[in-house]
Structure formats: structure tokens, C-alpha cells
Amino acid sequence: MMKKLMAILLLIAGIVLIVLAVNTYQEASASLEVLGMELSAQNESGQQKAVLYLVLGLVSLTGSYLAWRR
Numbered sequence: 001m002m003k004k005l006m007a008i009l010l011l012i013a014g015i016v017l018i019v020l021a022v023n024t025y026q027e028a029s030a031s032l033e034v035l036g037m038e039l040s041a042q043n044e045s046g047q048q049k050a051v052l053y054l055v056l057g058l059v060s061l062t063g064s065y066l067a068w069r070r
Contacts, residue, residue, distance in 0.1 A: 003067050010064035017057030025050035 028046025032039045 003070060007064045007067035010060045010067060014057045014060030014064060017053050017060060021050045021053035021057060024053060 024046055028043040028050060030041050
């Protein structure tokens with residue numbers, strides 16, 4: 001019973017972290033088109049946070065799968 005609960009909590013945490021990673025990555029970059037030219041700006045620290053959230057989310061999902069399997 002406890003293993004199933006842990007697996008569900010890890011699954012929820014993984015999904016939340018992956019959604020947070022996508023939102024953080026989208027907010028870290030922006031583009032603007034002016035007179036036919038496209039200007040873009042990127043926030044590297046925001047992109048690094050997004051990658052960190054993505055990795056943590058994938059680790060949580062993997063942990064959830066392994067906990068559920070056992």
C-alpha cells in the first residue's frame with residue numbers, strides 16, 4: 001500500500017515538474033517581428049531552470065514506474 005502511494009506521489013510530482021519545465025522554457029524565450037525582421041531574446045538562466053525541472057520530472061516519473069512495478 002505504501003509503495004503504491006509513493007508511486008502515485010512521484011507520478012504527480014513528475015507531471016507537475018514537466019509542465020513547469022515547459023512553461024519556464026516558453027517564458028525564457030521571446031521573439032518579435034518588426035518590418036519583416038525577426039528579433040529574438042533568450043534568458044539563459046531561465047532555460048537552465050527549465051532543463052533542471054525537466055530532468056527532475058523525468059527522474060520522478062522513472063522512480064514512479066519502478067516503485068509501481070515492485
